Amino acid sequence: MKILVCISKTPDTTSKISFTADGAKFNDAGISFIMNPYDEWYALVRACELVEKNGGTVTLINVGGADNDQTIRKGLAIGATDAVRIDAEPKSALFIAKQIAEYAKSQNYDIVFCGKESIDYNGSEVGAMVAEYLDQPFVSYASKLDINGNTATLERDIEGGVEILEVQTPFVVSAAKGMAEQRIPNMMGIMKAKSKPFQVVAPVEFPDLAVPVKFTLPKEKTGVKLVSPDDMDELVRLLHEEAKVI
Amino acid sequence: MILVFAEATSGHFKKAAFEAVTYGIQTANLLGSQCVALTLGKVENAGQLGVYGASKVYNVANEHLANFDSQVYAAVIAQAAEKLGATVVVLSHTSTGKSLLGRLAARLKAGSVAGVKSLPDVSGGGFKVNKGVYSGKAIATYEISSPIKLVSLAGNEIPLQSTGNEVAVESLDVTAPSSRVKVLDVKREEGIVPLPEAVTVVSAGRGMKGPENWGIVEDLAKALGATTACSRPVADADWRPHHEHVGQTGVAIRPNLYIAIGISGAIQHLAGVNQSKVIVVINKDPEAPFFKAADYGVVGDLFEVVPKLTEAVKKFKAS
Numbered sequence: 117m118k119i120l121v122c123i124s125k126t127p128d129t130t131s132k133i134s135f136t137a138d139g140a141k142f143n144d145a146g147i148s149f150i151m152n153p154y155d156e157w158y159a160l161v162r163a164c165e166l167v168e169k170n171g172g173t174v175t176l177i178n179v180g181g182a183d184n185d186q187t188i189r190k191g192l193a194i195g196a197t198d199a200v201r202i203d204a205e206p207k208s209a210l211f212i213a214k215q216i217a218e219y220a221k222s223q224n225y226d227i228v229f230c231g232k233e234s235i236d237y238n239g240s241e242v243g244a245m246v247a248e249y250l251d252q253p254f255v256s257y258a259s260k261l262d263i264n265g266n267t268a269t270l271e272r273d274i275e276g277g278v279e280i281l282e283v284q285t286p287f288v289v290s291a292a293k294g295m296a297e298q299r300i301p302n303m304m305g306i307m308k309a310k311s312k313p314f315q316v317v318a319p320v321e322f323p324d325l326a327v328p329v330k331f332t333l334p335k336e337k338t339g340v341k342l343v344s345p346d347d348m349d350e351l352v353r354l355l356h357e358e359a360k361v362i
Numbered sequence: 363m364i365l366v367f368a369e370a371t372s373g374h375f376k377k378a379a380f381e382a383v384t385y386g387i388q389t390a391n392l393l394g395s396q397c398v399a400l401t402l403g404k405v406e407n408a409g410q411l412g413v414y415g416a417s418k419v420y421n422v423a424n425e426h427l428a429n430f431d432s433q434v435y436a437a438v439i440a441q442a443a444e445k446l447g448a449t450v451v452v453l454s455h456t457s458t459g460k461s462l463l464g465r466l467a468a469r470l471k472a473g474s475v476a477g478v479k480s481l482p483d484v485s486g487g488g489f490k491v492n493k494g495v496y497s498g499k500a501i502a503t504y505e506i507s508s509p510i511k512l513v514s515l516a517g518n519e520i521p522l523q524s525t526g527n528e529v530a531v532e533s534l535d536v537t538a539p540s541s542r543v544k545v546l547d548v549k550r551e552e553g554i555v556p557l558p559e560a561v562t563v564v565s566a567g568r569g570m571k572g573p574e575n576w577g578i579v580e581d582l583a584k585a586l587g588a589t590t591a592c593s594r595p596v597a598d599a600d601w602r603p604h605h606e607h608v609g610q611t612g613v614a615i616r617p618n619l620y621i622a623i624g625i626s627g628a629i630q631h632l633a634g635v636n637q638s639k640v641i642v643v644i645n646k647d648p649e650a651p652f653f654k655a656a657d658y659g660v661v662g663d664l665f666e667v668v669p670k671l672t673e674a675v676k677k678f679k680a681s
């Protein structure tokens with residue numbers, strides 16, 4: 117089995133988000149970065165489990181600069197076989213997907229995994245774009261994936277339920293909670309990761325068609341109004357008359 | 363022309379479809395253009411989209427559209443967009459819309475923004491929209507520069523507006539490839555509003571002490587007609603089903619009212635719920651961080667406060 121896992125680097129979930137004074141750029145001073153949790157905990161771990169069981173390789177792919185290498189090495193420590201970094205600034209989803217698809221199209225992967233979304237841009241777009249470029253089926257928000265020969269059975273989270281789907285390889289899938297359990301890399305994995313193949317590839321020319329031009333922080337709450345625990349009628353009155361939500 | 367894909371579940375529209383059409387007509391008004399809606403497969407009463415502003419409603423009837431497959435749906439929507447000369451395509455930011463947006467972007471070589479929460483700023487011939495980023499911790503303004511613009515509209519952002527009348531449904535002749543994804547089964551929880559669509563949510567955390575105590579949460583939710591949710595450790599401990607987990611690594615929600623019971627308000631929890639319009643926090647610890655993000659707070663023991671609140675809601679509803 118040949119699997120490709122798309123990973124991105126995001127600010128740690130505890131990060132306090134701020135921007136440069138003109139609001140044009142993310143302020144990364146004092147921010148620690150992690151692998152996007154959906155990519156790491158679900159997509160990558162499930163991909164590793166599949167090749168551990170069925171044999172094969174897991175290749176990591178990331179579009180970004182050399183400052184992403186540490187994140188990519190962590191993926192190798194968790195269990196990926198090798199890694200590719202497309203050396204370009206990842207400014208828009210379609211640009212990123214184009215780079216991944218260009219690399220993947222000659223490699224005949226059985227499955228391309230990504231996380232259901234990244235926790236920075238929350239776009240949830242790259243997987244669908246890669247699938248379209250590769251002309252392959254796409255199963256989004258999969259919380260379960262089993263494979264038997266060339267046939268995969270998946271559960272896809274939908275509003276208020278799940279769909280049980282069957283699809284033949286090759287296909288693209290985005291992974292949601294439930295697909296696997298987080299793995300902490302062990303010392304041996306970390307040592308091995310240092311010598312695993314790691315390729316840096318030049319990008320193909322492609323425009324950025326939708327880019328963030330300005331960032332703002334949401335309005336702070338003006339302060340909580342405390343209601344006595346003995347007067348829930350008052351809370352109901354406020355929610356009805358003042359907040360108008362019931 | 364603004365093309366809105368109005369999605370239906372089992373042949374029926376949900377609020378998201380009407381919101382998308384409302385967004386479509388308001389965008390059309392800004393651009394001095396028209397808004398038309400597209401429905402796929404068998405849809406009941408598609409003409410009602412006219413009420414929300416669609417000047418025309420098209421339907422593509424094809425057996426390949428019976429089940430949702432992003433590949434098939436995107437092929438059809440892209441053809442419709444090209445045939446009708448759409449300059450903006452609006453989808454709903456749902457499991458369906460999110461799976462389509464990226465495909466359409468690749469197909470139409472169009473810039474796309476997922477989960478928009480504002481009408482476009484079209485000043486100076488540009489096209490700029492806002493969306494939540496960093497899991498609700500910030501807002502980004504995106505500029506789309508391609509000739510065709512694609513957006514998926516976040517739920518519960520645009521108040522519905524009925525401006526028109528029902529219109530006739532015309533069929534649109536485009537081809538649909540056959541699906542390579544087989545649907546074996548669909549399991550839906552009947553009778554509850556799914557979390558992403560809920561306008562009222564009652565959520566509880568580790569302060570509940572154990573799953574056996576959830577009756578008081580369910581009673582309050584029932585009295586309010588709300589959907590129940592929970593914090594991550596509660597789902598991880600299997601006190602509640604995983605689909606109830608809200609937050610940065612769970613479901614992101616934006617209801618009108620979010621009631622948080624025995625939840626401390628960790629940054630990862632807030633990230634998924636802080637776009638709620640009104641937040642009520644019930645916690646015995648006055649220093650709980652959640653109070654800083656709340657509109658209304660009750661400092662007290664949830665085991666006493668929650669049943670009292672349920673009674674007060676019932677009394678109010680009966681009056």
Ligand SMILES: Cc1cc2nc3c(=O)[nH]c(=O)nc-3n(C[C@H](O)[C@H](O)[C@H](O)COP(=O)(O)OP(=O)(O)OC[C@H]3O[C@@H](n4cnc5c(N)ncnc54)[C@H](O)[C@@H]3O)c2cc1C
Pocket residue numbers: 129153566567568569570592593594595596607608609610611612623624625626627628629630631634644645646647650662663664665
């Ligand atoms: C990478 C990462 C991602 C995460 N993603 C998420 C996420 O998506 N969603 C999420 O929720 N968490 C997430 N977390 C976990 C998060 O950091 C917190 O640990 C979690 O939200 C805490 O859950 P809680 O508030 O239910 O429990 P606690 O923090 O234990 O809080 C319980 C609260 O209940 C109150 N309480 C106790 N007894 C009573 C009583 N009798 N009456 C009233 N109040 C009472 C206490 O005062 C306390 O404030 C994530 C963590 C990490 C590291």
